Amino acid sequence: MDHLLTWVIFLPLIGAGIAFLVKDHQTVKVLALVTTIADFLISLPLWMKFDHGTANFQFVEKYSWIPTFNINYHIGVDGISLLLIIMTTFLAPFCVLCSWNAIADRNREFMINIMVMQTAMVGVFAALDMALFYIFWEAMLIPMYLIVGVWGGVNRIYAALKFFIYTLAGSLLLLVAMIYMFFKAGHTFDIPALMNTPFAPEAQFWLFLAMFVAFAIKVPMFPFHTWLPHAHVQAPTAGSVILASVMLKMGAYGFLRFCLPMLTEASLSLTPFILTLSVVAIIYGAYMALAQTDIKKLIAYSSVSHMGFVTIGMFVYNQLGIEGAIMQMVNHGVTTGALFLCVGIIYDRRHTRDLSEYGGLAKTMPMFATCFVIFSMASIGLPGTNGFIGEFMVLLGAFTYDRLTGVLAATGIVLGAVYMLYLVARMIWSECSNPENQKLTDLSLREFTILAPLVVLTFVIGLYPAPFLEVMHVSVEHLINQTAGLAGAPQIALLK
């Protein structure tokens, strides 16, 4: 397997291509499942064969693609992208499984979309050529747009349009920045080459702003977040899972891959700005979540809050912070994805997301309740679950960088507990008074299969995160060394 990474990227696309030729829905479902699982399996060697000792990109493949603009098909992974790729391939089978019966209409097309989506997502994480990155980045929008717009809820068109245009608007600024860098760096889109190109500080400022908008929308950071609740609420379960688990990570990944190493001075000088927005996102997102009665909206806002931790972690420039941010990305992917899967399971039964419709699910659906509580606790960041690892690392990193940021961000611990427990109390506990809820059946085997691995993963990461952390050490150290060579970042010394 010389072209392992290429296979990981394009296997789903091949699956989608085959699915185009098959007319039978049932076959396509199985095909999609087999493809995604196979993709996950062949992505595992990436992790196993990954050399922890080097910050260089590994599994690199480079072929000239569009020589006129010096665009190459250049892919590879390092410690930063590896886990995100694995997470993406890991979650895809769940997306297929949870849409098994939930998507009744045009199931075949849905599966094709999921598979195309996966190619684009893995491609984004693996691309080492900025043009290639951009192509995958934009390609991702199309299937997502269709997933929300075709298979979504009542207001799907509005949500899909908003999602699409909002993200696209940001992406265009990214394109502008990219082209500027192309010329400044001597006609190359090559990411490793761009990392070694010093850009003028004034130019960096504007480049950073352009990229910031693109990535901040995707993350989403505080004032750019409003597409998220709409998209989440309207999207079908699999769409929500992909959105929350993978797409939100793209923005954060973009910061890590482009802003920090390429635009270091600008990143450093704009750090207070980013940290402020992140802290606001954490607190604000939590408050928003607290006010929701729609389960999916609540979780969507909780994502805003959780992604605030990610952006904080990245911009504190220490190993704890950045590794914590990556862990938090993975954990948020697992946990929030799982929560959306849970909501999907219950939505399939009741067809409502209104919190007041539920209550006392612990009585009728004990297994579901158990899983849900576990994921909620992981979301709260209880030690022993995966959520704790990332959150704690980020907070500790932030605290050592700037105490005020650390303290303010840490209030998210309490606020997170408030809204999550509110959700649990209203949904899982309390009296099972609604007759509709009394008829509910517990998890089916398929649903159990979806949730069980996630539960296991929750605890594995929570109790033994070392295997996940060790792959990123060297890469993150390398990244920090790149930033450390420059003058120290300005500190907001209110508590220092």
Add this chain to the structure above:
Amino acid sequence: MIPLSSYVILSAVLFFIGVVGVLMRRSIIVVLLSIELMLNAVNINFVAFSHYLESITGQVFVFFTLTVAAAEVAVGLALLIAIYRNRQTVNVEELDMMKW
């Protein structure tokens, strides 16, 4: 000796008179005539430069302009006839099908 700029200015004036014609007339026929006028203004320029720069190429290009003018007239008038046949008018203001 007449300075080159005189020819150029004349050409410019004629050209813009042509443009004004295109802009302000309602009849397609006169619009087409104005275009001929503009082409001629260009031709004067070509020939004047050809003369003053002592190069024959300008005159060759006048030849081509002539061809284009002829072609334009042929097609333009054909269009005019087709339009008139369909809409019984040669009034440009009434032709707003480009809106759709």
Add this chain to the structure above:
Amino acid sequence: MIEALFIYLATVCVICAVLTVSLRQPVYNVLALLTMFFHVAGLYVLLNAEFLAVVQIIVYAGAILVLYLFVLMLLNVRTQSRHLHRQWPFAVLILGSVTAMLVGALQDGTWGVASGEYTAAAIQEIGNTQAIGLRLYTDYLLPFEVASLVLLVAMIGAIVLTKKGLIDDHIKE
């Protein structure tokens, strides 16, 4: 002498041009343009381009404008109560000022350097027509062929457009 001739020719050209765009009756427009073409031909003669002067008269005056007149007669267009577009004052104002600016700018221009290849004397020696011909059929042979192709296309286009039943039915639908 030559200056006087130029001034005369230029003045008539401008006046005729103005008339061309401003007279109400299309026939008068055509006739004004015809007058202008003759004077342009005169300008060509001033510039030692005798061949072009002749071609100007033959092609423009003889062929193109006659075609216009034919069409005018063929269509028998009613004279309109209002022959000017509503935006004409703006057009005159704006383009007038543009012209003024250009005229101002072009007053004292020096454009290029005489190559000395085809001086007036040289052209006179071999003859204007031959000079153009030499150029046209050697260096510009390909454009020349393309031009003929353009004419051919225009011809076919004109036929297709005017032939009843070929296009009309489609348009009517």
Add this chain to the structure above:
Amino acid sequence: MLYVLIPLLPLFSFIMVGLFQKWMRNQAHLICVPMVFASFGLSVYAFMQVAGGNPVNFDLYEWIPVGDFRPTFGIMIDQLTASMLLLVTLVSSLVHLYTVGYMHGDGGYDRFFAYISLFTFSMLALVMSNNFLQLFFGWEMVGLCSYLLIVHWYERKASTNASFKAFIQNRVGDLGFALGIFLVWDTVGSLDYGTVFAAIGDHRNDTMNLLGTQVNVVTMIALLLFVGAVGKSAQFLLHSWLPDAMEGPTPISALIHAATMVTAGIFMVSRCHPIFNLSETAMMVVALTGAFTALFGATIALTQNDIKKVVAYSTMSQLGYMVMACGIGAYVAGMFHLLTHGVFKALLFLAAGSVIHALSAEQDIRKMGQAKKYMPTTYWTMLWGSLALAGIFPFAGFFSKDEILWEAWNAGVMGKGLWLIGVIVAFMTAFYTFRVFFMVFYGKDNMTDEMRSHAHESPRVITIPLVVLAVGALFVGWLGNPMFGPNLSHNFLGPVFNTPVSHVPVTEHAQLQMPNLVGEAFAEEGHDPHAAPAPHGEDPQAADPHAMAPAAHGAAAAGGAEHGGGHNKTMEFLLMAFSLAVAGSGIFMAYAWYYRPNEAPAKLAASYNGLYQGSLNKWYWDELYDAVFVRPTVKFAHGLWRVADEIVIDKVLVDGVAITTRIGGEILKFFQTGRVQHYAMVMSLGIFVILGGFFLF
């Protein structure tokens, strides 16, 4: 490595019950009870090992290895841990046993067992930790278990609310605790106890900028850590969850909300004494918080009518006692009270549970009375427990409480004040304890016929733990007896607190080289350390009862009073007699008012109605929090969502851009006339503008 099994056995039973719930159902105890007893056995073994001078400290594996940040899961068993281990596993075992009877037939029988097993694991992980992060792990996990167990009867709204409240208030405390840990890491660069305690002294003069003022870092650390203790140990300001937590089944009230989890705060403060000792301010805050909580809880407990609420407030009050003890540097006294309190309070709760169980789940003491005849065992055990709580010689509470009072007396001027509060609280404690006791077992028989017909003595599985604990309540106090023979609690625990701060010899990633003080102490006195947990206090060997007291103070910055010698001994006896008299008068008052139906309490309540209502309504603290935090938060969140998010950001800003674009399009639409001349006109305009610009600039 055998010690690893101590926490892992309960975890194992949790996992087994959790995974095979379907097949477990009502047999869950078959796994859980033996496991926790085995854990208890191992704890006894560990205790003996430690007492024999073999404390351990080793790491299992690195938990989150990142750069310099290498917290581990590890196990450290020193004297402090060993005594906590005993308490936790003992009470847990007995509660497990008790649960078999108490929860019999409950729908969530297996779930309950799973959770108390998980709790036992978490609590053990907490006390056995050798670093701050694992402490935090256990700290949060016990909170989770408490949450899950409070909400055991999730269909009751009150349970759900109580669980929510408990978790959130704990989380607030945990936030402070986490920040404390951050600051420790930031200051010292390690989270390992040994390293931190060894290095913290070097930072005693470090300051940090707190909102513009310079404060001492160590004080800050201590205060932040203490916030965690405030939350977990239900100290004043974060106290109101504890009484509400009584919505949970009684066994967990005994286990979690009396004996173990709520004492984690005291344990933590004791564990971190090298940090606290360095900061007078922090110590003072701790002491005052504790004293105030003790008083606060006691005043509320006076008037409560729910049997479990009374015990809960009494727990709060007693926790305040312990915190106060820590605050004056009397860690040994605090820990000793923690241990004795764990025993007799668990006993009281279990006995109360037995009463409730027997009286058809009635909890209101006004509807009880004359229950003595139905349940003699419960009666006797509860009596012992009440006596212990009231601090009557020779029961456990007497020794431990008086030790705290004595230490307070010796702790300077502030200490005298604290002593006074302590005495007042002691009086109240005696009163309300026996108020409940008399109202339940004597007084007027207010039971309904139905209750009466069902009233019965509880089954063996319930009474056996009661008896065991009652025996413990009688004897455990003698371990800290200051009068006759050696003060075992000081001998055993003292070295932990005695060790000079800079020499805490816990080495990183290595076997602990604990000073062999304990073993030596025992050896010198010819004592059999293996018998330490057993009640045997009458050893007549001559030993200075205060041998350890000055040592405890030596490290303490706050309790600086010098004392020693015969004078103090006399004084101590005098004070003991005094507090005994106080407690006795409290009991007598309760006897006078409640033994037989009596009008006096009602009259008193009527004449001081304001005070009475205040106490009955918990000084309106819940209402205050509701008005200050809960409702404004919810309102603010809703308002923010509706106004800031939906309208300002989403509609005005985001959709505003879209709407502007659309309006722009609507306007520009008119320029699309479809007429060529208009377009040409615009082009001309463009030429004009470009040329004009060219000429102008």
